[in-house]
Amino acid sequence: MKNPTTTIQCLIFFLLLGCFVNSQNPETLILSDKINGLILKELDSSVTQYSYHNPVEKMYLHTDRDFFSSGENLWYKAYTVLGERHLFSLASKVLHVDLIGPDTQILVSQTHELVDGKAIGSIALPKDFISGNYQLRGYTNWMRNFDDNFFFTKTIKVVGATDMHLPPQSISDSMDLQFFPEGGHSVLGLMGQVAFKAIGSDGLDRKIRGYIKDSKGKPVAHLGTITRGSGFFYLKPEIGENYTAILDNGSEYPLPKIMNQGYSMTINNTGKKNIKIKIQATEFLRKVPFYILGIINNTTYFQGAFDFDSKKSVSFEIPKNGIPSGVMALTLFDQNKKPWCERVVFINNQKELVINAKISPEKPLKRSEITVDVNVTNNDGEPVSTELSLAITDAGQVIKNPNSGNILTHLLLQSDIKGHISNPGLLFQNQNRLTLHAMDLVMLTHGWRKFPWLDLHEGTTLPSKEFDFTKGLTISGQARSKFDKLFKNVDLNVIAKSGDFVGMFSTKTGRDGKFIIPDFNFSDTTRIVFNALSSTKKPMNVKVVLDTNIITVPLSHFKSMPTVKDIEATNEYSNFSATRKNMRLLYDYNKTTELDEVVVTKRIAKRIDPSMPSTLGQTPDATLRTKDTRETGLSLMDFVARFAGVTVYGSFPYIAVSIRGRGAPLWVLNGIPVSNDIGSLRPSVPAQIASMDISNVERVELLKGPSAVIWGSRGANGVFLVYTKRGGGSELVLSPEFDIMGHAKEREFYSPNYSVKLDRHSLPDHRATLYWNPSFTTNESGNASLKFFNSDNARQFQVAIEGLSNQGTPGAYLNSFNEVEEKP
Structure with a gap:
């Protein structure tokens, strides 16, 4: 895809040279004086400013x-x-x-x-x-x-x-007939195109026939749908007239109000290489220049300055080459940068992923293994390595409409215009004139992402956004001391565990004791444990009340x-x-419960039980329990020296410990990391740990290598988890625990493996979706091979593959394969 900035610079270059550019008529001049250059620059600056504050985000779901x-x-x-x-x-x-x-x-x-x-x-x-x-x-x-x-x-x-x-x-017969003058308005004395769309009360398209009459009852245009309930006619409004549509069933629909002054924009977008544009204006407006900008997804891809030069119309062409696929809005401005009319066109450069698939054997048997070979290239036939999603269904039970929407039609078309489009796939099947004309009728009869030109030109500051780019869910609440006193400016460490996924978060309370933990991305039911630390990093008793955070939709x-x-x-x-x-x-081994809303709810709040598994719910690499030794006067340092590969050297307060000769490990007491209070120049065991004897210790767990990853860089040299006894000399710290609901749980699609005989395989197999793979990647040659097992009754398969390359090129594939043979 051509860089939009390069396109703009080239166009401005021609403007400054005063050349005749993209002009059908050699008398159509692209103005190049400083005033017009400044106006175009200011318009382009408005687009850049708006685009910076309003980036367009889209999303698509492949089901x-x-x-x-x-x-x-x-x-x-x-x-x-x-x-x-x-x-x-x-x-x-x-x-x-x-x-x-x-x-x-x-x-x-x-x-x-x-x-x-x-x-x-x-x-x-x-x-x-x-x-x-x-x-x-x-x-x-x-x-x-x-x-x-x-x-x-x-x-x-x-x-x-x-x-x-x-x-x-029963369905009501009521119908809505809407009219869409090309460019936005019909203008007195100017011939223009008026599109229309007929929609029934069920939201579906309707076919209509009729005519347009003036105030005297004289027919001035024929009315008849062409496709998708839409059609068009030409109208040149006259002074003192108003117009009405009369349908064959006798119903009447008034046309929109006529403007006395304005422009008429007529566009022919049925050519493969160029967009043909004709501009007309009322008499006064023909004496002043006008300007046109072409914008796709808040980015300028065309701009030009024009003058009527005593002519009644200006005609020119915009080459499609170099402009990316998508909906382009062409807006006309006067010399005061006031927008007068706007028209959207669709550009299809047909740059998409070319996806093909085949199955083998061609006629698989019941419950036999089937191989799906996928190949992806670009339009030039070069292989593409990219991630895709795939669904294979029993076409005898359920089949997708081949003309329905997919990732290609959605990202390029449906995500930029309003209203339902029936069978959008038909609009992308080829580039012949009938298809291009059908697409242009869609452009004429659907709303789009309108640009707020009036607000920008009045110099108003762009309003701040109510909704941010969120990085995760949010946990919030209030922390208090053991005696219900607000915890002000207190550090909180939070340990979270969902299944095998464990993580740590740090936050600080405000003067009101309230705290926020942003960017929380755990899934399903998650256990979280709060630990409070004093200014000297000592554990403190803490009570926590969580807010009930309901996600509004x-x-x-x-x-x-x-x-x-x-x-x-x-x-x-x-x-x-x-x-x-x-x-x-x-x-279904992953049975889950769907919640009506995502709510953070309090589960439990209790003191840490030293007989419980590791605070992080992990399986340690090694564990030493004090009950297994009879030496009561042993120091904690002497005790941990019994771990294989652990070396203890030095004397208090400069005692050092290493695991297989590595640097200083992390020490965690009852789930709370303990910092070294000696200083980083001499890495030593924290005094609080080094001075302990085993009389108050229940066990010590050792984490190293992958087991210590959850502690980040602090655990790079290993982690010692120390747990004290109940009622020991070291007072247990109140650490509240809660169960909260995170994101929806990701479940795995079940695909049976009939190569292994199991008792449960005796059940009949009538799967509708035979295989679902939401994420697979083609190799450097653009190939991927996937396997699944057939059901009992599938005789025809429909394969649907969709994806998007890292360069932003979408692609979709949908095809049905032959019937299977019965096993003799």
Whole structure:
């Protein structure tokens, strides 16, 4: 992709030379005097300023399928990008995914940690779901600053157990007919194109026929849909007239108000190489220059200054070469930098990942092993090493519409315009005139990410954003002493453990005793332990009250209208539903509970029990227990010298300990790190540790190598975990513990291995999703090979592969393969 800055510099260079650039008519001059150069510079500066404060973040969810029954699992892979080049976003670290029901209620709300712009998740659809359309919605916290029409949304169909065979409900015949004058307004005396779109009360496109009449009843234009409920006609408004659309059914719809002064922008974007533009204006405006900027994702890719030079119109062309794929907004300004009209066009340079796949054997048997070979290249046939996600389904049960949306259509088109686009895949199938014309009708009849030119030109300061780029969840609360006195400016160490994942956080209370732990990215139920330290780094008793942090989510605007159901297809799919549920009960080892909301809740608050496992829940490399020795007068230093590979040397207070000749290890007393109070010039054992004898010690654990990684650089030389006895000379410190709910748990898709005979394999296998792999990578040759086992009844497979390269190039593949043979 050509650098946008280079494109702008080249255009300005031609302006300064006063050349005729991209002009269809040699009399169309690109102005080059200092005033016009300054205006273009100021306009471009406004774009740069706005783009800096409003980077465009988008996200897409690849799901294993679009059709489910209640009680099944929905699997997805998230791709999040930032900026005009669609590079993986490193700004947001938290993904939000909501499942919205037919009644607009948010039924499931999840968060996941985004790692390098990607995340993997699943939703267990409740068993009590009724049949109907549901919406899957995805977004980041930053995306909430803008219109939620630009969130990722996808409609899925769910077959419920209660009403799957109910007859379809009646649908209202009401219809909305909207008109979209090209450029924004129809202008008196100027011929212009007016597009229209007809939408039924169910949100689906409608076909219409009729005509446009003036105030005297005279027909002035024909009205008829071309595609997706849309069409267009030409209109030259006359003085004193108003216009009305009359449909064949007798219904009437008034056209938008006519402007007395203004510009008319007519664009032909059906050519493969250039965008043809014709500008007209009312008489006064033809005496002054005008300016046009072309912007994609808040980045300028075209700018020009023009003069009518006593002509009634100006025509010119913009070459598509060098401009990236996407929705480009062309905005016209006068010499006061006032925007008069705007038109969006779509540019498709067809730069995408070329993905191909094949399965072998070509006719696999029941429960036989199947190999999927994947190859990825760029448009020039060069191999691409990239990460992809893949879903293979039983095409006899469920199949994706090949013309539906995918990562390519979403990132380049659907994420930048408002409203539903039916079968967006058809708009990317080729570059013939019919396809380009259908795409241009979509551009004319859908809203887009409008640029706030008026606010910028009035010199107002850009408002601060309500929602930041979040780096993780937040834990907050208030700390008090053992006697309920506020802990002011006290250091808190927090140890967190979820499964095998362990981490440490440090924070400090304010004058009100309150604290915040940001960027918390643990998943599922997580145990956290609080330890308080004095100014001299000594452990203190602490009481903690956690805030109930409920994650608020945007309101839902999902409108699910009843539609006529394909009863035969629904029955065929649901025939195997009970069998699939039995398999899930048997194979789902990662059973989880979905919460309606993410809440931090208090679990327990107690003193550390020295008989419990390691504070970090880890298995130590070695343990010494004092009860196993009869030497009561032994010092702690003499005791730890009994560890294999541990050397103790020196005398108090300059005692040093090393593990296999390495540097000073870390000492942790009852879960709290103890700092060296002698100084770094002579690394010694902390006096508090060195002066202890084993009469008050219950055990010492040794962590080294990988076991000590959780302690970071401090544990590079190993860690000694010292636990005192209950009632010993060293008073136990109150360390509150809590269970909190982190991100949604990442679960693994179960794929049976029939090469090994197990008792559970006696169950019938009627999987709808045969294989789901949310993350695999092609090698340097662009190849990857994956294996899975067939089910009992799959005779045809649909393979769906999607991905995004590290350079921001998207790609999608969808294909069905042949039937299988019966095993004799």
